[in-house]
Amino acid sequence: MNINEIGQFLNDDRFLGIKYTSNDFFTMEQCKTNFPQKILYNGYDEMFLAGLSMGVDGGIGSTYNFMADKFVQIQSLFRENRIPEAQAVQKEIDHIKGVKDAFYEMNDKGEMWTLVQAENQWGYVLADNVRLMSEEEQNSYLAELEAGLAAWPICGVTSNPSILKKE
Secondary structure (H helix, E strand, O other): OOHHHHHHHHOOOOOOEEEEOOOOHHHHHHHHHHOOOOEEEEOOHHHHHHHHHOOOOEEOOOOOOOOHHHHHHHHHHHHOOOHHHHHHHHHHHHHHHHHHHHHEEEOOOOOEEEEEEEOOEEEEEEHHHOOOOOHHHHHHHHHHHHOOOOOOOOOOOOOOHHHOOOO
16 A cells, blocks of 8 residues: 555544554655654564654564563664664564464464474474573584484474374
């Protein structure tokens, strides 16, 4: 949608604002410039910092519920003009979102689940229970893999884990 089409909504007093999910940041900026009294939410988690630079008031996305602290941190750092630090947090979000998109699924209650395998059985765990390895843990695990002391994880994403086979 272009600014004229979006403007038809924003000119209507029944609309307090919109969630803007697009990578067209020019139109995003035009929405805020032409309708400063309206609330403009950024829709892409991985573009939150870019949206802030265009004047959005906040964000709505698939990972805000379990990483709210990171989005609040980006917004605070942005307001303090600490852009490199905000970028670093945005990169953390992007990494986690990439993992989520690859290995998580959302159920009908909006809960994020991750696919896991333990003792040759597949299952799901709530995503907020997943802990990422520290750099030291990663290095140790990779060293164990190279030495043949650990097994490669078997990863796959499916709504039916039973169809995945061990290699």
